[in-house]
Amino acid sequence: MAGMDDWSPVETTLDExxxxxxxxDLREVGAKLKLVLLPRASxxxxxxxxxxxxxxxxxxxxxxLSIALSAGAPESQRALVFAAVFVVVWAGAAIVTLNAQxxxxxxxxxxxxxxxxxxxxxxxxxxxxxxxxxxxxxxFLLRLAVVGTCFAWSTRVSVVFFSEIIEAKRRALAIYxxxxxxxxxxxxxxxxxx
Amino acid sequence: xxxxxxxxxxxxxxxxxxETPQAAAPLFPDEAxxxxxxxxxxxxxxxxxxxxxxxxxxxxLALAVYLFAGxxxxxxxxxxxxxxxxxxxxxxxxxNVSGRLLVGLRWWNYVKEDGATEWxxxxxxxxxxxxxxxxxxxxxxxxxxxxxxxxxxxTAVISLKLQWLIVVGAALALSGANVVGYTKCxxxxxxxxxxxxxxxxxxxxxxxxxxxxxSNMLGGLMGRAAAPAAAPQDGFAxx
Numbered sequence: 001m002a003g004m005d006d007w008s009p010v011e012t013t014l015d016e017x018x019x020x021x022x023x024x025d026l027r028e029v030g031a032k033l034k035l036v037l038l039p040r041a042s043x044x045x046x047x048x049x050x051x052x053x054x055x056x057x058x059x060x061x062x063x064x065l066s067i068a069l070s071a072g073a074p075e076s077q078r079a080l081v082f083a084a085v086f087v088v089v090w091a092g093a094a095i096v097t098l099n100a101q102x103x104x105x106x107x108x109x110x111x112x113x114x115x116x117x118x119x120x121x122x123x124x125x126x127x128x129x130x131x132x133x134x135x136x137x138x139x140f141l142l143r144l145a146v147v148g149t150c151f152a153w154s155t156r157v158s159v160v161f162f163s164e165i166i167e168a169k170r171r172a173l174a175i176y177x178x179x180x181x182x183x184x185x186x187x188x189x190x191x192x193x194x
Numbered sequence: 195x196x197x198x199x200x201x202x203x204x205x206x207x208x209x210x211x212x213e214t215p216q217a218a219a220p221l222f223p224d225e226a227x228x229x230x231x232x233x234x235x236x237x238x239x240x241x242x243x244x245x246x247x248x249x250x251x252x253x254x255l256a257l258a259v260y261l262f263a264g265x266x267x268x269x270x271x272x273x274x275x276x277x278x279x280x281x282x283x284x285x286x287x288x289x290n291v292s293g294r295l296l297v298g299l300r301w302w303n304y305v306k307e308d309g310a311t312e313w314x315x316x317x318x319x320x321x322x323x324x325x326x327x328x329x330x331x332x333x334x335x336x337x338x339x340x341x342x343x344x345x346x347x348x349t350a351v352i353s354l355k356l357q358w359l360i361v362v363g364a365a366l367a368l369s370g371a372n373v374v375g376y377t378k379c380x381x382x383x384x385x386x387x388x389x390x391x392x393x394x395x396x397x398x399x400x401x402x403x404x405x406x407x408x409s410n411m412l413g414g415l416m417g418r419a420a421a422p423a424a425a426p427q428d429g430f431a432x433x
Binding site: 018021025051053056059063066067070078079080082083086087108109110111 | 270271274275278279282286290291303305310311357360
């Protein structure tokens with residue numbers, strides 16, 4: 001059972017277990033990000049891993065995306081873009097989750113937010129790729145291709161997750177906002193710097 | 195009883211009778227002497243000066259950055275990110291470290307197979323290790339910053355600094371989770387204590403079952419060999 005370890009009298013030094021805990025948490029987040037990114041991993045394996053939820057990954061992913069997009073925004077709009085992306089990620093994830101719960105999905109709030117948050121990671125990569133592309137070329141089509149790929153990548157895990165927990169009749173109703181959520185973020189990346 | 199113990203009992207009878215259990219060498223040596231914080235003499239009387247420092251450090255820094263960063267920079271994004279990271283570090287510290295070391299309490303949230311969430315509370319059985327200073331520091335450090343952020347929420351709304359609601363919202367969500375978790379945990383521990391003193395064995399068992407203590411004892415019985423099976427715990431600890 002969880003926590004059993006922490007109460008054993010073996011834990012005498014303070015610094016050692018704390019650094020161990022930090023390292024373990026970081027490894028866990030890193031492993032989950034890698035899972036979301038790897039196209040070969042079967043979706044169900046990914047989902048089982050993501051069901052052991054944490055919000056550190058989503059926080060890191062969300063802050064990275066907000067920073068990347070605000071870096072690409074004009075000077076006067078930086079604060080606004082940062083705030084907007086940050087709020088959209090958390091409020092969007094919460095709304096998509098509540099929608100799935102109202103549609104009868106047997107799902108924990110935090111598990112769902114965890115899955116949705118981690119799945120933003122490909123869009124993070126896309127945002128940085130677009131920042132780099134801006135320095136090299138102004139080709140809109142190239143950026144569209146990059147963002148489109150990242151959007152598909154991001155929705156992949158979440159769509160499987162939601163189709164697993166919602167019965168077939170209402171599935172489209174649950175998945176539609178998921179598409180909206182990632183589409184909005186992808187659109188923000190696409191118009192960045194225009 | 196080993197042979198050595200027998201021998202000691204026979205030959206040093208007087209010494210043994212003098213010694214109270216409290217005077218015996220502590221299981222955990224006091225940290226005060228061997229860490230930087232202890233050497234500096236900060237948090238004198240705390241059993242874990244280093245933990246005590248970090249319990250208040252991140253909270254204070256987050257509040258200070260939120261309140262005074264405007265004097266030095268107009269970069270909203272930077273201040274926002276620094277504040278949120280500090281608040282996240284604080285949440286992690288309070289939930290995973292300072293709670294269990296300063297007051298011997300721990301809480302976590304656990305998701306069952308059907309998606310329902312369940313609170314799990316743990317409390318140290320032996321309260322003698324907990325110092326009053328640590329206890330006071332922990333609870334004041336838990337409630338005062340939460341109250342301060344609630345006050346800042348009102349000021350931010352009144353003065354229409356709406357973009358700052360991101361930081362205030364994150365602060366309230368993170369410190370609120372710890373306030374709720376530890377308050378529930380403490381209440382549960384107190385109820386269990388009362389059950390132990392007044393009730394019989396049945397209520398005692400019930401109290402333990404509800405809090406996961408029974409599984410702890412079971413783990414203790416099975417020894418350390420049971421620990422590797424606790425791998426799923428990583429997910430909870432990461433929260």
